[in-house]
Structures are given as C-alpha cells and as structure tokens.
Amino acid sequence: MTTREPEVRAKEIYRGVSGVPEPFEIAFACKVADCEVAEKKIHRRFNAYRSNKAREFFIIPVEIAKKVIISVCQEVNKMFGYYTDELIVIENQITDSLEDCADDPPEVVMLSINSIVSSPLKTSLLSDEQKARVEIIAEIFANIFRDTSDAWIMDFSRDHNPETEIYIWEHIAMAFLKIEQVKFLSEEQKKEAFGILLMRSMTSASKVLEQFKLKTFSRKAAKEILREYKLDPRPLVVRQLA
Template sequence: MEYQTITMGYVYVLKNCSYEPYVVKIGKTTLEPHIRSKQIYWGATGVPEHFDVAFICKVPDCHVAEKAIHKALASYRKNKRREFFHLPIEAARNIVVSVSAELFGKENISVAVNIQEPTKRKIKKTEEDKQDEHEYQNASEMPVEQFVRTFKSSPVNTSILTSEQKTRLCVIKDVFDVVFPQEASKYHENFSCDQNPDREIKIWEHMAKAFMKVSTTPFIAYEFKREAFFLLLMRSMKSTDEVLINRDENIINNKQAKLLLKAYELKPKPLRVG
C-alpha cells in the first residue's frame, strides 16, 4: 500500500488531572497535538483544567486509525458520543501503536511519548509567602508529640470571622466529616482563635482538595481515610520528604502516602502561635 499522497495526521492520548484516574481522551487531529489539546480546553466550558498530551502517534491516515482504535476499545469507552476511555495511559499507548502498526506497518508510523509535560505556572510570591518560607527554614525540630503537649491556642474570637469565611468552613466541614465530624459552630470557634484565619482556611481548603483523592472512593476503609487526613495535616507544615521520613508505615504505605502528599499544592506553612 502507498501512503505518500495521504496527509499525515496524529492519534493522541490526552490526560486531565481533574478527571478520575485511568480516564484518557483518545482522538485524532491533523494539527500539532498540543494545539489540539488547547483547542479542546478553550472550546469547552465544562473542562476545568488544561489537557496534557501523554502520547502521540503520527500515522498516514488518522481517520482510519482513530476509528479502528475506538472499535478495539469499545468496552472501555465512557460514553459512545465522547472520546473518553477508562484505562491506564500505558494500555492506551500500546493499543494505539499496535493498531496503527497493523494498519499501516511499523515503518510508516512514528511515535512520540510525553512530548508535552504539564506546565507549571510561576506564581508571584506574596509577603506572607515570603514570611512562611522564612519561618519554615528557621523552624525548630520539636517532635510532634512534644509540640502537641506544649501547644496553647489563642482565645476564641481572637478574630471575627466574616460570613464568607464561615461559608468556606462549611465546605471544609462537609469534606472532613467522614473522619473528623464536628458541628459547623465548632469549626467557626476553632478558626476564630487564629490571628489570620484566612491563611488557615486556605491551608485547610488545599488539604480538603487533596483529601478528596481518597475520600470520594467508596472502597477505601475509614482507617485509611483517617490516616490520610493526619498525613495531610503534617504535610501542611512540612515538606513531602520530611513527612515520609518521620512517619511509621501503617495502613498507608510509602508509595500511597507519596502520591497523596503530592496532591497537596501549597508549600509548608509553619503553625503560628499567639
């Protein structure tokens, strides 16, 4: 078969960190795949974050290749009207390569893996970020148990919470109720002890986002979720490496702990007392 007269196209595998694990988008394009991934994001209001290109295969006829690949993966398709499939990226990569090679021959396809890594946007540091960084670098290495015994919080109503802050705390409460049930009024009382409650609320919001990686999975036991909560609490004050070094493996192994802790997006922020 001759393919010289056919415009080359691409079959791509995209991933999106907002979707559940093992959900990938497999489609075709005659454009550069990273351009197509941006088009999908900007063209759909229902997509919360950018797509990352996980894998690309350049083929002689992307229309034929896509149709055959989708047929092979029919059992894994999330929705017949959408190009999303429930399977690991490696499995998606293998099927794209094998089907394309069978259609066109190995010598007529070319592969590029991870050509576009997720981009990290630079965030300008605020004065508070700089202060957090300074305090973290100069923090004493007091053992956690000793810290808990000697810690004394500020009085209730040290700060007066705004209605917006109380609303944000209600969301945090709903997320952590599965392992840390408390009335909303108790949350309000606890956070009113902080001199800067907005800072602390932001920390707990990011803990909640990371915690939902495990809390929304029905097959995970309560003990696993409870341990995940305390790991994230430590991560809010220490780096991932420090938490892993100082923890004792229990229900959550180190590999699982590392994945969980990496889901927490803020830098360590030392607990401020007084």
Template sequence: MASGFVYVLQNKAFGANVLKIGLSTRAPDIRAREIYRGATGVPLPFDVAEAFSVADCKRAESLAHRRLRTYRLNLRREFFRVPLEVGTSVAFESCVQVNRELSAGTPERISFTAVVSAPVLVDQNDVQPDETDGRPVFYLDPRKLSKSPIRVASLTEEESDRANIIFRILQKLNPVEQTHWLEGFMRDESPERELRIWEHIAIAYMSLQHADDATQAYRDEAFSLLLQRTWHSAEQVLSTATLKHFSKSNAKRLLDAYALKPKPLLARFERDSV
C-alpha cells in the same frame, strides 16, 4: 435579570469529586446534552445531579462560584473539586439567598437520576531541637499540644462560610462538632492563614477516590499524613511515616496533592512557675 436554573453536573470520566456548576434558562438536562455535544475532549455524557430554580440564575451562579472559588480547577471553566453533597448544598443555598433578596419563593429542587487549628502550648521536654537557616526548629508530638486562648472575637461572614465549607468536606476525615471547629479558627492569630491551610488539606483529601467510603483507619492515616504535610515537605513526612493503609507511592501522591509550602507551627513554651 433572567430566571432559570443553577445546575450541578457530574461526569464519570472526571471522578466523583469533580462537578460542573453552571446556569441555564432552559431545562438543565437539555443543557447537559448540549455541553456534551459541544465538548470534543469529554468521552462520556454529563449527568445532572441536581438543579434549582431561581429568580436570577446569573446572580445565583456567581454567588456559588465565589463561595467555591478555592476549589475551582480552572478560572475559565466552571469545574470544581468538591464532594457532591457540598456542591449541591452551596448551589441551593446560593439560590435561596438570591430569591430571598428578590422576594421570590423558595427555589424548587429538581433531582435527576444520575448514571484543626494549630495549638500553641507545649512542654519543652517533649521536643527535640534542630536548626534550619539559623532559626530554631522543634519536632513536636501533636498529641502533647494544648489549645490556645481565643484570639479573635468572631470570624467575618466570609471566613465563617469558608470554614463551614471545609467542615462539610472533611466531616468524615476529621469528625468534630461544628461549633468547636469554628472556634478553632478563632484561636489563631491569623484565621486567614489557617483557612488557606485547611482549604488545601480539603483539596488534597478530595484527590483520593472514594475516600469517604474507606475504613476509618484509612481516613485517619490520610489525615495524619496531610497534617504532617502542612508542617514538613513530602519527603520529610515519608521518611518518618509508618504506613499501614497506604503504599509509599499512594502516600506520596496524596502528599504531593497538598500545594502549599510547609508552614511550621508557631508554639509558645509554657514554663512551670517556681
């Protein structure tokens, strides 16, 4: 066990949402310079966004990496595609947890100056049937869907942590109350399936540079495109989309950044009682 630091580095060459999260037993700014000198393919130096002292830096780093594993760009590298505030929060929380387990004090924060769950009720009059591979497919207006009942009593600790990380990333894209956000996953028969979908929505959203600084109308259009992409192919979405804030090429890049195959919504028709 070695005390040290967990650091969060940025590099202007990689964009705002790519972070390097690692450990060092020495001053983090010295480590940042060493990484730059030893990296032949990096055109600009690394900036230390923040670093945190911790009683066991290896343990804290491993915990932070595990919590952010969905957003890791390469398993052999310590780079993650997450917003700075999310990466630093997870790093700090991991240090706090390790220090608490080791009965150590609160980690010191060292700052440097850096250069929806799928609803399931639908009115049958609001759908148009189609056939794909012999199975019925319906095109729904998401605004006509209603919430399903709670299906799981509670999320596991890991599921809750993953859902909260997604919530932090998408706060400006999908502003909802955190309790309602978590409850949404409890309405799904398979929270794991929905968590993977939302994690990939978050990854695709972070491919947009400076999206959090854009207008709400721009973010709303991005959100609509990504939601439709979870149900349809990029080509299908583009064929019906009315674009106001995205060019067709930019919209396609956003849709292509969503890596999962389309998964149609599972809907139950509610018939009026006679």
C-alpha cells in the same frame, strides 16, 4: 446556570466543550431569583476546589455541593424577595457522599511540648463568606471529625489570620478529595490520609515520609497522596509556657 431547562443547557455545554468524554448528567438543579448572582456566590465558595483554575469544574462531593447550592439559592431568593415552594426542580440519585463520622479522632503526633497556649475564642471574626467556606471543609471531613460546623467556625475564630488557615485547610481538603476513590477507603485509611496531608501542610514531603509511621498505606501510596498537596509547607508556630 441557565434561564431555560437544565437538560437543554447540559446538552449544549457537552457539545461545545472539548475534552469531556461523556454527556453531563444533571444531579441537581435549584430555582433561583438571579442565577448570575447565585453562580458567582457558589463559585467563590467552591474556588479552592477547582480542578483547573481556568475552568468551571470542581472536585467536590455531590451531597456537599447540593447543601451549598441550596443555601446560596435561599440566600439569593431572600435578597430579591422571591419565595417559592419548588426550590429544588431536579434531584437525581447520584450519590458519592462521605460516610458517617468516625468514632475516634485521627491519631497524629505532630510535636512534643509541655503546654500550648491557645488563643481565645473570637480572636478574629469570620465573614459570612469565610464561614461558608469553613462549613464546606467541615462537611468534607465529617467522616473523620464529629465536630459541628459551628464548632469548626469557633475554632477558626481563634486564629489571628483565619483567612490563611482556611486557605491551608481548603488545600488539605482538595488533596484529600483527589485521592483515587476516596469514598471507598476504610475509616482507618481516611484518618491516615488526613494525617499525612496535615503533616505535609507543615513540613516537606520528604520529612513526612521520614517521620510519619504508615499503617495502612504503602510508601508509594503515601507519595501519591503527598503529591496532591500543592502549597509550600507552613510550619506550626507554638508558644510554650515557662
């Protein structure tokens, strides 16, 4: 954030931050009524995607970051009664957006039972902050799932503890984004990478390697993908009809 020209602040940060090999390149800048309030809101929404919990660097596609920043700035401007026709002040063509939605859902067989009883919609009410975090998850996996953000939010409303589920999905998304050159993977590879990580969220890495039928990745590559998921597994709990 800065109250001056973004280019000036970018140069200052580069000079003052050790370990950054190249100067910062400004991809995007928005005008907002209170940049401190906006920064705090943006950081909360990106919190799961920090590359280091103690630093303000995030692993997130530029196009998704832009959408979140615009949304937050509009929200803050409305809060302060500030309206402008020039919300976006810098927008450079730095693109690493994920590709269009895939036609088919990922083929991942997790378990075999007779029937699963789903909780009804709106079992839980998501807060605005939770909804914003779910929207980021939906954007990250837009090339795998065709569902809208609203559909994702409705699905999370089925959970008795949506905060826990959102937290897990954020870690799946973070691990997915950390796959080297994820944007260059084929649709089939992206589906398989997601399947590997989804199974890892529910069981150990060794069991994933034992049970998951790899099609596009080698065992070594699968191990590297699994290494990026940082949470302990949370087994899927299913109620079975009599």
